[in-house]
Ligand code: ASP
């Protein structure tokens with residue numbers, strides 16, 4: 396008998412009709428002889444609706460009260476799902492985070508799970524019952540309700556799977572699984588049957604928003620096999636695994652990730668001396684602004700230029716801070732550019748293949764696309780380009796690496 400944790404997102408439980416079909420899916424896995432723990436999100440749009448109501452009253456509601464508020468969305472879906480399971484003649488029991496209990500720290504709105512006591516759920520499973528747990532929420536040591544951050548139900552599911560040593564954690568969503576790239580941009584994008592955690596993290600952090608990144612990290616750390624599947628079609632979905640495909644040597648590039656969330660800042664004409672990079676970038680980090688790509692070069696006149704990217708929403712704050720620094724350092728100018736995009740090729744197979752980067756650069760050159768910045772890791776090469784070329788770049792690279800057929 397296998398123990399499976401199944402998580403259904405907001406769209407999958409978006410109406411009573413859909414909750415009925417989730418119940419049918421759960422019933423099917425149960426009657427196949429598995430022990431089932433279900434984690435559900437709030438009905439789609441519900442968390443936003445709740446937040447909007449609080450904002451009508453005031454902008455800065457206390458975080459404790461906000462968590463009491465938004466946790467109600469999931470409480471609705473656990474009970475409705477149990478009622479639907481009951482109507483199919485199945486035994487089930489619903490749990491809020493506090494009832495499991497899922498114990499977290501007290502960081503309202505972005506709480507971290509500290510411990511899960513699984514005894515109640517284990518008893519249910521042993522007695523032939525299905526456990527239905529509210530995602531996204533927990534309880535702190537004072538007994539206050541906490542929530543884990545937007546999209547946090549994925550993390551609840553993975554944490555439960557890790558604690559219960561589940562055989563698989565299945566994330567049901569509104570897509571079939573993880574694709575070689577966004578099918579809305581490349582119609583030939585192919586569903587991947589398997590991807591490694593490392594690759595998934597690169598794909599996710601680069602903008603393939605299938606799973607909450609934190610949940611993927613968690614699953615990797617605890618070795619929980621994760622499977623992304625569609626709640627609306629059959630299909631095996633994508634398995635995210637530690638080892639990766641058996642034919643791992645074969646594909647060099649597994650997918651193309653991209654995002655338009657970044658913006659670029661350049662500071663020119665600063666001294667080329669020890670300590671200057673720290674002076675430029677230190678105050679930005681101190682302001683809690685994440686910096687992604689960083690490039691420094693030195694001109695003929697020995698002055699230095701530093702270019703870096705930040706999240707587009709933080710461009711203005713970063714620009715302000717940089718203006719102060721520029722005065723101190725006597726910099727020549729600052730250039731801000733929000734019309735950029737980042738495109739990455741991702742694949743564990745790159746570790747053992749030379750020449751992948753050259754292929755990428757040649758491919759972009761043949762499309763007349765200028766590369767502004769380059770950054771690499773063992774399993775990724777990312778370039779920053781002008782935003783208007785993004786779709787062209789993704790399509791060209793997808794074809795270049797034969798991703799539509801998997802060669
Ligand atoms: N309902 C929460 C949200 O909308 C948590 C989740 O869906 O995972 O962010």
Ligand code: MG
Pocket residue numbers: 404405436546
């Ligand atoms: Mg979600």
